[in-house]
Amino acid sequence: MNQAGVQLRQHDLKRDALISLLQVIQEREGFLSREQMIEVGETLGLPISKVYGVATFYNQFRFFAPGKYHIQLCRGTACHVKGSLSVLETLQRAIKIEPNQTTPDGLFSLEVVACIGACGLAPVISINGEFHAGMNPEKIEKLIATLRKQEGK
Numbered sequence: 001m002n003q004a005g006v007q008l009r010q011h012d013l014k015r016d017a018l019i020s021l022l023q024v025i026q027e028r029e030g031f032l033s034r035e036q037m038i039e040v041g042e043t044l045g046l047p048i049s050k051v052y053g054v055a056t057f058y059n060q061f062r063f064f065a066p067g068k069y070h071i072q073l074c075r076g077t078a079c080h081v082k083g084s085l086s087v088l089e090t091l092q093r094a095i096k097i098e099p100n101q102t103t104p105d106g107l108f109s110l111e112v113v114a115c116i117g118a119c120g121l122a123p124v125i126s127i128n129g130e131f132h133a134g135m136n137p138e139k140i141e142k143l144i145a146t147l148r149k150q151e152g153k
């Protein structure tokens with residue numbers, strides 16, 4: 001292997017190590033904080049901009065602490081056609097946060113995602129990985145109220 005080949009291989013290995021480390025942290029903490037990304041960069045000799053660039057390239061990484069109920073709302077085409085925007089607007093009004101935020105009490109967090117592979121259930125949301133099919137504004141309001149009641153809030 002020539003010099004350029006060796007450098008390319010080292011670059012690939014560093015990138016693989018970076019992704020693996022970020023996955024381990026996300027699995028342990030539920031998200032990647034700025035401090036953790038700086039630490040990972042220092043460990044691998046990479047600038048924070050590079051770490052952040054790689055992390056944001058992959059949909060699997062989250063940059064905010066998830067709430068007890070992490071809600072992923074699909075805005076893929078099938079869900080959009082069946083009204084996911086009105087579900088999102090109602091949900092945002094109900095829990096008073098924007099996407100990629102967590103409520104101050106830590107109960108809910110919201111993430112808007114692309115197709116989650118359940119188009120037949122559109123519009124669909126996932127709460128902690130569990131799908132809720134055929135959502136509409138009334139259903140999402142009821143669901144949030146039920147969860148709040150369940151938590152005594």
Ligand code: FES
Nearest residue numbers: 076079115118119
């Ligand atoms: S578009 Fe929403 S699950 Fe596919």
